[in-house]
Amino acid sequence: MRKLLLLFSTFLVLAACSSGEESGTASGKDKKQEVKLVLDWTPNTNHTGLYVAQAEGYFAEQGLDVEIMLPGEAGADQLVASGKADFGISAQETLTEARIQGVPVVSIGAIIQHNTSGFASPKKKGIKSPEDFEGKTYGGWGAPVEKAVLSSLMEKDNADVEKVNIINMGNTDFFTAVKRDVDFAWIYYGWTGIEAELRGQKLNMMYLTDYSKKLDYYTPVLTTSEKMMAENPETVEAFMAAVSKGYQFAIEKPDKAADILIEAVPDLDPELVRASQEWLSPKYQADAERWGQQDIKVWKNYAEWMYNHNLLDKKLKAEEAFTNEFLPENK
Incomplete structure (x- = not known):
């Protein structure tokens, strides 16, 4: 149903653009939707796919104008939950704690498949x-x-x-x-x-x-809010399409991806970025069927470990903490 709504919405947008061109007025077809993404920490090779998506125009292809932000004192989960950021970078351990506390943030993609x-x-x-x-x-x-x-x-x-x-x-x-x-x-x-x-x-x-x-959990992960998924699913899907393309680029072309990150964040040590990227690129997808894929067993195992070690007040509803719904289908 969501895909049908997306197609219908696309038809309406195209119709509106056509009408604008015929009347000689600005169609607005080049106007991008502004989106905010908050990192979990200072930029590093965990984030390369995001900077690739920005530099290579993958976000723009999806009609998005993405601002990459640093978390500040509030933290990424809180900024996403409050709507001050549309997407964020978190980790399974912190997101699990947040979910137990009622924070409505959901993981929409694993950046790295295994805990490194x-x-x-x-x-x-x-x-x-x-x-x-x-x-x-x-x-x-x-x-x-x-x-x-x-x-x-x-x-x-x-x-x-x-x-x-x-x-x-x-x-x-x-x-x-x-x-x-x-x-x-x-x-x-x-x-x-x-x-x-x-x-x-x-x-x-x-x-x-x-x-x-049980300690092989997803860290880091991409997140969004329950509200964003419910009210703007097409934006979440577009965002993940661009990001997936960015990380696929980093998997296949680690040297070029490293150069993109270095150019985007000049304060980083170029030698460290290139060496880190070479080491990390094969680990983004690893043995998963596609980049970003998450397994409920991983979420259940770590939440069970946390609960058994008195780190959680109650058991996690793992199926509500993550989703693979917005990942592009394998071609």
Whole structure:
């Protein structure tokens, strides 16, 4: 039904444009719909497909004029929920918590198919397994999920999370922190790990997915609000068509995609962007049938893990937290 309505709406727009041209007045056919997209953090290779869609005109092809915004203190989920942004970047873990709290935000696409994060430390620290966390200092950002994840990994080695010194390192970057008072931290290898390689700093890396399939969740994801899906489904579909094309470009042409991101965000380190893009591009779609595809098992597994570790007050209705409805069909 939604596609029929979309076709009917398109017919009306075309008819209106034709009428305008015949009368000699401005048809308005070149006017684009203004859309706001808020990132989860500063621009990086997780976001490449978005910048490609903008630079290559994929948004414009869909009749969209997209403004890419930084989240500020409010955070992407809140900006999307309040309607101050039409789309956002989030992660399954934060979106799950938001849904439990009644925030009407929904994931409409997985940017990366598998969790590429884990606990990293300089090799000289001698942290080779979760049991080595005992007696060490972990630098985090103060979220309850951090201790829960540390505990779940350490339990497998019969180690005690209470013997870990957990501190909040705020906005201090990984490399500065491990030179001062931090022994290990939670990083995304596709950015910080690649930067370590470029710096010649060898790391011990423990990916979460090596220890539990339930920790293989989607991070990051693209989001929109329930209201946006209900009232403007054609806009959501158009947005996802452009974004999907952007990420497909990044999958097939990582070098060119990296150049686009570098040009769009000149403050980024070009060498890091290119190396990160080469590492990450194959992981956008990975083993999924199409870019952006989400599996309800992934949503259920992680929500169950969070609930069992007392991170959620109630169980998540996983089928309401995400949708594949707006992804383009495979050709």
